[in-house]
Amino acid sequence: MYGAHGMPGLDQFLKYFERDDVSELNLATGSVVTVRLNGALRPLTKGPLTSAHVAGLLGGSELEGAVPPTDTTGTNATFAHDGRAFQALIARRGEALGIRIQRATAAAPATRQPDPPPQQQADDWQALPDIQTDEQVISRPARVNTPPPMATPAPFIAPPPVAQVVRTPEPFIAPPPVAQVPPSEVHIPVAAPVRSGVIDPHLVAMLTEARRANASDVHIVAERPALIRRVGALEPHGKPLSAEVVRRMLMSLLDGPLEEALLTSGYADLAIELPGPGRIRANVNRQKTGLKGCFRLVANEPPTLESLGLPRELAKVASYHQGLAVISGPNGHGKTTTMAALIDLINSQKSAHIITVEDPIEVVHPRKKSVISQRQVGAHTDSFHTALKGALREDPDVICIGELRDTETVEMAMSAAETGHLVIATMSTPSASKTIDRMIDMFPPDEQSQVRATLAGALKIVVSQRLVPTADGRRMVAAAELITGNIPLWNLIKDNKLYQLPSLQQRGRSFGMIRIEDSLRDLMIAKVITEEVAMANAPDPKLVKPPPEPAPPSAPEPTAKRTMFSRPAPPKEG
Numbered sequence: 001m002y003g004a005h006g007m008p009g010l011d012q013f014l015k016y017f018e019r020d021d022v023s024e025l026n027l028a029t030g031s032v033v034t035v036r037l038n039g040a041l042r043p044l045t046k047g048p049l050t051s052a053h054v055a056g057l058l059g060g061s062e063l064e065g066a067v068p069p070t071d072t073t074g075t076n077a078t079f080a081h082d083g084r085a086f087q088a089l090i091a092r093r094g095e096a097l098g099i100r101i102q103r104a105t106a107a108a109p110a111t112r113q114p115d116p117p118p119q120q121q122a123d124d125w126q127a128l129p130d131i132q133t134d135e136q137v138i139s140r141p142a143r144v145n146t147p148p149p150m151a152t153p154a155p156f157i158a159p160p161p162v163a164q165v166v167r168t169p170e171p172f173i174a175p176p177p178v179a180q181v182p183p184s185e186v187h188i189p190v191a192a193p194v195r196s197g198v199i200d201p202h203l204v205a206m207l208t209e210a211r212r213a214n215a216s217d218v219h220i221v222a223e224r225p226a227l228i229r230r231v232g233a234l235e236p237h238g239k240p241l242s243a244e245v246v247r248r249m250l251m252s253l254l255d256g257p258l259e260e261a262l263l264t265s266g267y268a269d270l271a272i273e274l275p276g277p278g279r280i281r282a283n284v285n286r287q288k289t290g291l292k293g294c295f296r297l298v299a300n301e302p303p304t305l306e307s308l309g310l311p312r313e314l315a316k317v318a319s320y321h322q323g324l325a326v327i328s329g330p331n332g333h334g335k336t337t338t339m340a341a342l343i344d345l346i347n348s349q350k351s352a353h354i355i356t357v358e359d360p361i362e363v364v365h366p367r368k369k370s371v372i373s374q375r376q377v378g379a380h381t382d383s384f385h386t387a388l389k390g391a392l393r394e395d396p397d398v399i400c401i402g403e404l405r406d407t408e409t410v411e412m413a414m415s416a417a418e419t420g421h422l423v424i425a426t427m428s429t430p431s432a433s434k435t436i437d438r439m440i441d442m443f444p445p446d447e448q449s450q451v452r453a454t455l456a457g458a459l460k461i462v463v464s465q466r467l468v469p470t471a472d473g474r475r476m477v478a479a480a481e482l483i484t485g486n487i488p489l490w491n492l493i494k495d496n497k498l499y500q501l502p503s504l505q506q507r508g509r510s511f512g513m514i515r516i517e518d519s520l521r522d523l524m525i526a527k528v529i530t531e532e533v534a535m536a537n538a539p540d541p542k543l544v545k546p547p548p549e550p551a552p553p554s555a556p557e558p559t560a561k562r563t564m565f566s567r568p569a570p571p572k573e574g
Helices: 010-016 051-058 120-127 201-212 241-252 256-264 312-319 335-349 384-391 407-418 434-440 445-458 487-494 498-507 516-526 531-537
Strands: 023-028 034-039 040-043 072-081 086-095 096-103 217-221 226-230 233-237 266-276 280-289 291-298 323-328 353-358 371-376 398-401 424-429 459-469 476-484
Touching: 010 023, 010 040, 010 051, 023 051, 023 371, 034 256, 040 051, 040 476, 051 096, 051 241, 051 256, 201 217, 201 266, 201 291, 217 241, 256 266, 256 280, 266 476, 312 335, 312 476, 323 335, 323 407, 323 434, 323 445, 335 353, 335 398, 335 424, 335 459, 335 476, 353 384, 384 398, 384 407, 407 424, 407 445, 424 434, 434 445, 434 459, 434 476, 445 487, 459 487, 459 516, 459 531, 476 516, 487 498, 516 531
Parallel strands: 323 424, 323 459, 353 371, 353 398, 398 424
Antiparallel strands: 023 034, 023 096, 034 040, 072 086, 086 096, 217 226, 217 291, 226 233, 266 280, 280 291, 459 476
C-alpha cells in the first residue's frame, strides 16, 4: 500500500525480506532508506527522509504504537507482518527517529521491550544510520566488517510492485522477477510536500467548535486538554491529548518548507482556510513535551471601524495621500484587525493600488475599488525590508506593513511615507507615546537627530488600543488612544521633548487626540465595562474615575435688610 507523496508504506519495504540476501532494513530521519544486502548497505531512495516521512511510514503499521514517547538510544520491539516475525530497534532524539528492522525467530504482536543495558544501547545506536537533527549531525562509527563505499551505486532493489506505483528513470537495482508486472522504482523527492492535503479531522472539529464558542485562540499541547481563549481567559475543553495525537494533528498542517522551518528554527507560522472554522493563523512549535499548536481565529471578512468600536477620528486615515499611520498595542489586542478595517475602508472609497506585506497573510481582502496585492513573508518575499524595497518600484498608493520589527523596516517605512506614499503599519508597544519612543530608539544615537526630523515630517497618526472585557463578560471591546499629527507634536519630536506629550494630549482634544483614560472612562460611563476593568487597564487610574458631582447649594438663612443709613436698634431697658 502506498502512502502520501507517492511513497510506499512500511509493508512495501518489508517485502524486501522476501530475498534471502537482505538481512536488515534501516529508516532514519535525515537519511535515505537502506537495506543490508550481502552484508553491505544499499540505498533504496535518492532523497533523505524527513520526520513526517518516517511518521507516514509508521502510520497504520504494526510499529506505530511502539515508538517511544521520549528520547532513547534504543528500544526493542517485536511484531508480525504477513506471516513473518520481525524485530525492530527504535531510537529517538526529539522528533528524529532511527529504526533498524531485522528478521525475528518467532511472530509476536508489536510490543515495547525494556531498554537494553547502556553498553548494548550504544552498540545498537551505532548500528543505525546517521540522523540529521536541527542541532547537529550525530555520526556513528562504521562497523569493522562494513565494506568500503562502492565507486558506483549498486543496483536498486525494487519492492514487489502493487497497483499504484511511481516511476522514475534509471533504477538502482533490478527487482526480483514478478509475473505480468513491470519493475518500478520508488523515489522520494527532497522537496516533496509533507502534507497529504487532508487536515486531521479531529483538529478541524476542534477549531470549528472554538469558532462557534466565539473563542479568539486555541492552544493544543501534549498531556493537557485543548485550551480555548474566550473573553481573555483560557478554558480547558475535552480530555488530555497524548503527544502522538498532538503530533499527528499538527504535522497534518505542514508542507515541506514549513516542516523544514520547524526542524531548523523550532517553530513554523502559517495561515490556512478551512471549511468549518474559516480563516486560521497558526503557529506550530517544539517544546519540552513535544509539539504545541497555537491557533488564532481570524475574521473571515474585513471588519469595519464601527463594528470594532474604534473612534471616528481614525477614519481620517483613508483621506490621507501620504504619511505614516501606526497601529500599536500589546500582542493579541487586535492590531491586525484594525489595519484590515482601514484597508477595507480605503478599498471601498478609493481606486488605489494597495500592497500589504504580512507574516502570514491573515484577513483576505475582496475586490472592490482598489487593486490589492497581498504578499506573505517566506512565501512571496524574503523579509519585510526586501518587500518594501521592491514595493517602491510597483507604483503603490498605500503600503501596509504587518509589523515594524527592525531598524531597516522602520527606515524603509519612513522613507516611503516621505516620498508620497501612505504607509500603514503595526507595532507591538504598550502605548502611543512608547511607540514614538521605540521608533526613534531603534536607531543608533548619532542617527536619532535625523530620524526625529524625518519622523516629524512623516507621522500622521498613532493609535494604541487594548481589548478589555465587557460588563456582561460575553465579548471584548477596544479602548483606544489617539495621537494625531500636528505642529505641536512635530515640534516635540524634533526637539526631543516627548516627555511633554501627556500635557499635549490633555489639551489636544481639538486636534482629535484621545487619551486611553478618556476612552476607558467613556466606556465605563456608558456601562459597557465595569469600573474595576477601567481602573485596572488605565495607566493613570485617577484620570478614569469621574470627579464627584458638587452638592447643590443650600438656601441661606434670612437676615434683616440693612442700608447704609440704618442704625442698630437701641438696647432694651431693664
